[in-house]
Amino acid sequence: MPARTAPHAHGQPIFGMRKTFISEVAPPPDLSGPAWWFGFHRNRLLLQQTDATFQVPCLERFEELGVSAGNRHYLGRYDGRACYAIDVLDASVPAHLDFQDLRQAHSGIDEDLFVLGGRAVQIVEWDRTHQYCGRCGTRNETKQDERAKRCPKCQLLSFPRLSPAIIVMVERDGKILLARSPHFPTKMYSVLAGFVEPGETIEECVAREIKEEVGITVDNIRYFASQPWPFPNSLMLGFTAEYAAGEIEVDGVEIAEAAWFSPDAMPAIPGRISISRRLIDYFLDTHG
Ligand SMILES: [Zn+2]
Numbered sequence: 001m002p003a004r005t006a007p008h009a010h011g012q013p014i015f016g017m018r019k020t021f022i023s024e025v026a027p028p029p030d031l032s033g034p035a036w037w038f039g040f041h042r043n044r045l046l047l048q049q050t051d052a053t054f055q056v057p058c059l060e061r062f063e064e065l066g067v068s069a070g071n072r073h074y075l076g077r078y079d080g081r082a083c084y085a086i087d088v089l090d091a092s093v094p095a096h097l098d099f100q101d102l103r104q105a106h107s108g109i110d111e112d113l114f115v116l117g118g119r120a121v122q123i124v125e126w127d128r129t130h131q132y133c134g135r136c137g138t139r140n141e142t143k144q145d146e147r148a149k150r151c152p153k154c155q156l157l158s159f160p161r162l163s164p165a166i167i168v169m170v171e172r173d174g175k176i177l178l179a180r181s182p183h184f185p186t187k188m189y190s191v192l193a194g195f196v197e198p199g200e201t202i203e204e205c206v207a208r209e210i211k212e213e214v215g216i217t218v219d220n221i222r223y224f225a226s227q228p229w230p231f232p233n234s235l236m237l238g239f240t241a242e243y244a245a246g247e248i249e250v251d252g253v254e255i256a257e258a259a260w261f262s263p264d265a266m267p268a269i270p271g272r273i274s275i276s277r278r279l280i281d282y283f284l285d286t287h288g
Pocket of ligand 1: 135137155
């Protein structure tokens, strides 16, 4: 991934690295010094206590931490320092170390390191679940020149899996469409979202998800921003859209309740970690 400055969608800053990250599969031979170690036991991030807070360990050798580790994966360079994803085998670690759910860690660690942690956990999980060929069961080989595994028998290639999903803020006469999933904490509402199906464009996906979940049609579908969402492997593609026709009719399965909300009567909404909140904030910002 090349260095990029944060672009803007509808005038809003969107997600992306603040400092330069260079994605690489193999470390340059002259790379030395402290590295960032993104260790995961299952999907929990290994953190090291520094002063009063827990941070992503940054040191020359992972072995210094005294933790039993499995496969490691070089990810690239962040601000000049090597980054590794590492599979931590043992849940019991020395007292100055701890594991945190990646979502929980978001509030305590640097935003860039959170994003890199999301990258790391997906590589570790992909490695864990692609040890054998999905077609013929032969043990896979790791490719040295790209992030992929290859079956030496039938040549099937396996890449890290990404599941694209849309997320959309629908507006009607100065009100925002928010819905509550049966899986949400009680009373929390958010914008609509859903996975892209094979064979459809993302714009078709936006229209289909809205129609399926709340029974209305929209127009003026516009791209907003994207966010990697490593829970477990989504890429969220954010859109805005305008109400066109129909009345709200929830499906009762994916959506328990849905309604139009005005800026001065908003329900409980998601936290700042996610693009759903950025979409809602964008609506609030543009409606006083
Ligand atoms: Zn095979």
